[in-house]
């Protein structure tokens with residue numbers, strides 16, 4: 189066979205997967221009953237019942253079953269993984285888009301006028317490091333709706349990276365490009381849309397990518413708190429049911445969906461990228 | 465000085481806050497000169513004497529500390545489509561293709577035109593600089609020379625009344641520079657625009673300009689002389705150096721740049737001359753090649769006979 193260097197990372201990846209899953213599978217086998225079970229063990233249902241992390245084979249079989257019918261709905265505590273993920277995605281996207289709607293225009297203004305930057309920077313610096321979940325009680329008290337409160341938490345955590353990146357991108361547009369707009373007598377509006385926006389777009393998109401990543405991290409915790417629906421609630425609920433197979437399966441799904449969100453935004457950023 | 469200039473620069477002064485001090489640093493002062501309509505004027509001076517600053521003030525992108533600029537009788541107070549600018553670098557928008565960079569300017573200049581007309585007009589100027597093959601490429605995919613050609617096409621396509629060029633070929637290698645200089649002559653020959661250009665290349669200035677302004681070293685720089693280039697057009701790189709006036713002008717310029725620009729600020733005699741320059745309302749006008757006209761005719765006759773002999 190011809191030597192194909194492009195295949196090397198794939199081979200290494202597969203070997204790693206095989207070793208990792210293999211050792212996980214091996215380590216989570218129940219110990220062999222080397223002697224007859226004691227009366228106590230018999231009474232408790234045998235050594236098998238000892239709580240242990242389910243092996244990957246069990247998770248894969250479970251995943252296969254779940255994914256073959258992701259949208260079933262059998263009451264508040266038994267919904268398909270697809271439904272739960274859809275709830276989470278709905279909250280993340282709503283909060284994120286609302287944040288974008290506010291952060292990008294505000295970032296534009298802050299980036300264009302240094303005086304606005306100086307005036308607003310202290311607030312941004314204080315508000316930014318607050319854990320979004322710290323807002324939750326306040327949000328629940330004021331909004332009085334757990335659904336909207338979860339969206340608010342997503343909103344508040346996605347706003348900062350987009351605001352900061354937009355302001356930074358706009359403030360650092362090359363002076364020469366602004367001068368091109370000025371010598372062509374473009375109005376402020378047209379300068380903003382035809383020169384500053386495309387020039388700052390890659391930086392803005394980076395901010396959006398950071399925001400959606402954080403939002404997806406935060407939604408799990410937020411849903412564990414507010415309960416009801418969503419992938420975060422699902423994880424917590426299955427933990428309460430001691431169904432670790434479902435917990436591991438949900439963890440995997442959180443990773444996969446998060447990766448897809450990032451992939452979507454990274455393809456958009458490739459579209460607005462330019463080379464100087 | 466009763467000459468009617470198209471562009472008039474009067475007593476321009478620019479001061480910047482000096483770093484670490486409270487007082488202001490005067491980059492140049494008492495700069496007065498004029499540009500006639502259709503004239504090609506180059507300005508030469510050492511790096512840092514304030515050439516770009518003057519050009520930016522002319523463009524309306526920067527404000528003078530004192531002094532005024534009038535163009536066509538109107539004071540220059542801000543940027544305008546009447547004055548096109550080609551910067552040394554980065555004047556193309558990197559996210560737009562070659563064609564879009566030119567249509568960007570044309571659309572701003574002629575907002576009433578439809579899309580087809582804008583593209584047709586832009587293509588005409590891209591053709592003039594020989595870039596019809598590269599219209600869909602982004603600036604990053606073009607060589608430095610091609611990028612500057614796009615800039616030139618864009619600024620000529622907007623048909624400004626005054627074209628300002630800030631060392632447009634400074635970053636190019638000598639070969640590319642020569643080719644684009646000739647393209648610039650060609651486009652300029654067709655449009656007869658008024659041009660003000662900064663260069664640090666003496667030969668380039670002689671090839672292109674009707675008149676060359678010489679600037680002394682900064683700080684407190686001044687425009688000391690205005691040197692007429694009386695070499696007939698059309699000129700091209702190979703024939704211009706055979707004109708008997710060429711070396712007279714060239715030697716004068718080089719002498720100014722190498723020694724006199726320094727002397728003017730350093731020596732006693734130089735300072736006295738500076739006083740004179742400062743007192744004058746316009747730079748001293750010189751024409752080093754003035755007495756070379758007759759000689760040139762002779763020289764060219766000799767050359768043509770040589771050529772004939774070579775053919776035989």
Ligand SMILES: Nc1ncnc2c1ncn2[C@@H]1O[C@H](COP(=O)(O)OP(=O)(O)O)[C@@H](O)[C@H]1O
Nearest residue numbers: 480481491510511512513514515516517518682
């Ligand atoms: N924004 C600024 N602040 C302070 N000094 C400046 C500024 N811009 C230019 N200068 C100074 O003005 C002088 C002239 O600059 P410039 O016009 O770019 O020179 P040139 O184009 O002739 O090389 C330089 O000495 C430079 O240091």
Ligand SMILES: [Mg+2]
Nearest residue numbers: 515516517631
């Ligand atoms: Mg300069």
